[in-house]
Amino acid sequence: MKQVKIGIIGFGTVGAGVADCLLKNGALIAARTGIEPVLAGIADLDVTTDRGVKLPPGLLTADVGRILDNPEIDIVVELVGGTTVAKDFILRAFRAGKTVVTANKALLAKCGAEVFAAAEKSGADLGYEASVGGGIPIIKALREGLAGDRIRSLVGILNGTCNYILTRMENESASFDDILQAAQAAGYAEANPALDIDGFDTAHKAAILASLAFGEWFRPEQMAVEGIRGLALQDIQYAAALGYRIKLLAVIKEAEGKVQLRVHPALIPTRSLLGHVSGVFNAIFVRGEPVGDTLYYGRGAGRDATASAVVADIIDAGLNLAHGCRGRLPAFRPHTGCAGVLPASECRSRYYLRLQVSDRPGVLALIAGVFGDSNISIASVTQKEADSAVVPLVILTHEAREADMQKALADLRGRPEVAEKPILLRIEDLP
Amino acid sequence: MKQVKIGIIGFGTVGAGVADCLLKNGALIAARTGIEPVLAGIADLDVTTDRGVKLPPGLLTADVGRILDNPEIDIVVELVGGTTVAKDFILRAFRAGKTVVTANKALLAKCGAEVFAAAEKSGADLGYEASVGGGIPIIKALREGLAGDRIRSLVGILNGTCNYILTRMENESASFDDILQAAQAAGYAEANPALDIDGFDTAHKAAILASLAFGEWFRPEQMAVEGIRGLALQDIQYAAALGYRIKLLAVIKEAEGKVQLRVHPALIPTRSLLGHVSGVFNAIFVRGEPVGDTLYYGRGAGRDATASAVVADIIDAGLNLAHGCRGRLPAFRPHTGCAGVLPASECRSRYYLRLQVSDRPGVLALIAGVFGDSNISIASVTQKEADSAVVPLVILTHEAREADMQKALADLRGRPEVAEKPILLRIEDLP
Numbered sequence: 057m058k059q060v061k062i063g064i065i066g067f068g069t070v071g072a073g074v075a076d077c078l079l080k081n082g083a084l085i086a087a088r089t090g091i092e093p094v095l096a097g098i099a100d101l102d103v104t105t106d107r108g109v110k111l112p113p114g115l116l117t118a119d120v121g122r123i124l125d126n127p128e129i130d131i132v133v134e135l136v137g138g139t140t141v142a143k144d145f146i147l148r149a150f151r152a153g154k155t156v157v158t159a160n161k162a163l164l165a166k167c168g169a170e171v172f173a174a175a176e177k178s179g180a181d182l183g184y185e186a187s188v189g190g191g192i193p194i195i196k197a198l199r200e201g202l203a204g205d206r207i208r209s210l211v212g213i214l215n216g217t218c219n220y221i222l223t224r225m226e227n228e229s230a231s232f233d234d235i236l237q238a239a240q241a242a243g244y245a246e247a248n249p250a251l252d253i254d255g256f257d258t259a260h261k262a263a264i265l266a267s268l269a270f271g272e273w274f275r276p277e278q279m280a281v282e283g284i285r286g287l288a289l290q291d292i293q294y295a296a297a298l299g300y301r302i303k304l305l306a307v308i309k310e311a312e313g314k315v316q317l318r319v320h321p322a323l324i325p326t327r328s329l330l331g332h333v334s335g336v337f338n339a340i341f342v343r344g345e346p347v348g349d350t351l352y353y354g355r356g357a358g359r360d361a362t363a364s365a366v367v368a369d370i371i372d373a374g375l376n377l378a379h380g381c382r383g384r385l386p387a388f389r390p391h392t393g394c395a396g397v398l399p400a401s402e403c404r405s406r407y408y409l410r411l412q413v414s415d416r417p418g419v420l421a422l423i424a425g426v427f428g429d430s431n432i433s434i435a436s437v438t439q440k441e442a443d444s445a446v447v448p449l450v451i452l453t454h455e456a457r458e459a460d461m462q463k464a465l466a467d468l469r470g471r472p473e474v475a476e477k478p479i480l481l482r483i484e485d486l487p
Numbered sequence: 488m489k490q491v492k493i494g495i496i497g498f499g500t501v502g503a504g505v506a507d508c509l510l511k512n513g514a515l516i517a518a519r520t521g522i523e524p525v526l527a528g529i530a531d532l533d534v535t536t537d538r539g540v541k542l543p544p545g546l547l548t549a550d551v552g553r554i555l556d557n558p559e560i561d562i563v564v565e566l567v568g569g570t571t572v573a574k575d576f577i578l579r580a581f582r583a584g585k586t587v588v589t590a591n592k593a594l595l596a597k598c599g600a601e602v603f604a605a606a607e608k609s610g611a612d613l614g615y616e617a618s619v620g621g622g623i624p625i626i627k628a629l630r631e632g633l634a635g636d637r638i639r640s641l642v643g644i645l646n647g648t649c650n651y652i653l654t655r656m657e658n659e660s661a662s663f664d665d666i667l668q669a670a671q672a673a674g675y676a677e678a679n680p681a682l683d684i685d686g687f688d689t690a691h692k693a694a695i696l697a698s699l700a701f702g703e704w705f706r707p708e709q710m711a712v713e714g715i716r717g718l719a720l721q722d723i724q725y726a727a728a729l730g731y732r733i734k735l736l737a738v739i740k741e742a743e744g745k746v747q748l749r750v751h752p753a754l755i756p757t758r759s760l761l762g763h764v765s766g767v768f769n770a771i772f773v774r775g776e777p778v779g780d781t782l783y784y785g786r787g788a789g790r791d792a793t794a795s796a797v798v799a800d801i802i803d804a805g806l807n808l809a810h811g812c813r814g815r816l817p818a819f820r821p822h823t824g825c826a827g828v829l830p831a832s833e834c835r836s837r838y839y840l841r842l843q844v845s846d847r848p849g850v851l852a853l854i855a856g857v858f859g860d861s862n863i864s865i866a867s868v869t870q871k872e873a874d875s876a877v878v879p880l881v882i883l884t885h886e887a888r889e890a891d892m893q894k895a896l897a898d899l900r901g902r903p904e905v906a907e908k909p910i911l912l913r914i915e916d917l918p
Contacts, residue, residue: 203516355779376812376815
């Protein structure tokens with residue numbers, strides 16, 4: 057039985073979960089895999105807070121050097137987060153020839169190329185299953201389970217906080233602001249929720265998935281990103297009446313030899329599988345050739361689910377150490393999948409549009425004319441009744457080009473018959 | 488770039504799919520993984536039927552020896568099926584030191600111990616991702632993605648033919664016999680459909696999943712198996728009215744230190760994720776610790792989805808060959824998960840029961856009394872209106888022991904007030 061010695065940097069929520077899992081399931085892991093994971097050290101600046109895990113004495117230290125400079129430690133687990141010291145720790149670990157496991161999506165999305173290059177140079181493995189989709193083994197599915205497939209599209213619900221907010225808004229007919237406050241009080245949203253609700257966390261994860269699927273390291277800046285901040289309950293309800301549910305999606309699709317990369321709230325069919333992903337859960341729909349449609353679902357964050365993914369990476373890396381095959385499957389290997397990112401203006405999708413229009417003759421004809429002039433074909437129109445001179449008009453379109461839609465919107469915005477800024481959402485027709 | 492030479496035995500539907508995938512995506516696979524899969528030979532008794540794949544000349548042979556005795560071939564892909572010659576081919580391949588990839592669930596379920604022992608003795612790898620869930624990488628998820636998790640339960644829709652029949656019965660309000668005939672005509676059901684509709688195919692797959700999850704090689708004979716043959720449309724409709732959908736499930740659950748192993752049709756909540764798995768698709772719900780609830784969805788059978796799984800196994804095995812780490816993760820490794828199978832009579836679940844009873848005073852009290860005497864608590868009762876002296880009575884129970892339910896049924900069967908054999912189905916409450 058080969059022992060694999062593990063050092064954890066960062067003893068916060070996830071760090072405690074990883075330690076707990078290794079201590080509780082260590083014997084089971086050894087029996088299953090033939091390697092014995094040994095928790096050899098945990099470093100954190102805070103060595104006093106009780107994390108609810110009973111550690112063997114002498115394991116916890118404030119000195120990160122006792123992990124990084126310890127020649128006995130094989131695998132360094134980076135759970136500090138962020139893009140500054142975390143990167144330094146990872147690069148130091150590689151220089152010391154150690155394998156690295158991380159859950160740090162922000163770091164990979166921003167500095168992936170640098171981190172992967174360091175891994176390759178050192179010959180060590182880098183595991184990052186926990187960076188996307190929490191406990192869902194989606195990185196493994198893309199790198200290995202679908203290794204023989206040409207990926208055509210991925211559509212994911214990748215942020216538990218946003219999905220929790222959207223689920224509660226719908227279930228409780230409540231406003232975005234009310235539910236955001238409740239989510240913050242319940243610990244499901246950060247005091248500064250921007251990273252989640254403005255879509256950046258989803259974009260970080262989408263960049264990783266897109267890179268694995270299409271073989272070129274994409275950066276979040278290449279992505280059109282919209283979050284759910286200020287989404288109106290009204291639109292959730294109108295969407296529901298039309299058979300749709302609104303979710304914050306990462307949409308990654310091959311189109312015309314390029315890749316569409318978008319993060320935005322979108323209407324998806326209520327009856328679709330992704331439409332049934334509620335609360336803090338995540339799911340990723342992957343369409344490949346030859347596999348067809350597949351979907352992966354689980355908890356997208358939290359102590360335990362994330363720990364499961366980190367420990368799976370530890371085991372994978374430990375097997376490579378035990379069998380002398382480090383670098384068996386490099387952390388990221390560029391491959392020819394496509395010819396770059398399709399400009400946002402060239403992306404195509406169906407659209408949901410809500411206009412506040414004057415309730416008088418000729419307005420609908422005028423608006424229909426604007427769409428027609430922009431090459432946009434209308435699929436359905438619903439004029440809602442209202443007790444005012446201004447009424448909501450909900451339009452669903454057939455597939456159209458983003459640039460054409462923006463042209464139509466610019467035209468509409470200048471019209472006196474259109475009272476407020478139009479609300480524009482995309483529609484993704486999923487099975 | 489390490490070349491990996493592949494020989495396929497069996498050039499039927501799946502064999503053609505695998506060849507097609509290797510030919511079409513070979514360059515992509517090489518770029519992604521650093522190994523170049525080379526199709527070196529295909530053996531089939533039938534070398535004349537056009538399989539729709541343009542093979543390089545000289546590849547197809549009727550002589551299986553040109554695969555098994557060819558020292559150049561690294562990986563033998565067994566796609567013959569069945570438990571006779573297929574086993575001989577696999578054992579011969581192992582004796583020749585070759586890696587084996589197979590989609591043969593019947594063989595693994597029946598002779599898994601023997602096949603795994605041969606793999607271990609030879610030191611070669613054995614891949615069997617395609618044996619369960621078609622293109623869904625569920626074997627990889629259990630062996631690797633959740634390698635650090637203690638599995639608590641698996642519930643799966645594992646047979647596409649049954650799910651197709653049940654979906655069409657519900658959508659078209661049609662009888663089992665009518666849809667079975669239509670499915671046979673459309674090629675979705677075999678001329679002899681027993682393996683599928685009587686639950687044995689699901690049992691084979693369930694045995695493999697249970698073994699991986701709980702670390703002991705279970706045999707299908709240890710499982711209580713009921714299929715969907717003759718399922719009444721009436722019960723699908725009554726279930727729908729109560730908020731349930733009927734699916735053929737494999738239920739694998741830890742209970743009282745043992746494992747429940749059951750295959751049967753069951754009511755699951757219409758709003759659950761598994762409830763939305765329609766047509767020929769499969770899905771597996773896995774609950775583990777620490778990961779929590781996860782789900783994996785995709786096409787459960789067919790040329791292309793199965794080919795995706797076979798090719799993923801080829802790549803995995805090829806990486807082990809290229810990096811000199813054959814046996815990195817043995818095909819099956821016994822581990823202490825539980826203390827054997829819980830006897831069917833001790834299994835617990837909720838129940839759906841339909842009785843045809845006399846429409847007169849006192850009957851409901853009598854039946855309620857029978858249940859009470861057997862320690863079964865009733866959750867709901869619906870008496871359907873009917874134009875006859877005999878009316879359907881639909882009862883949902885709280886969780887009860889199978890032995891208690893069978894005792895109550897035996898009691899009811901003897902009563903003159905109960906007109907026909909009661910219909911008994913289980914209920915699985917899934918998220």
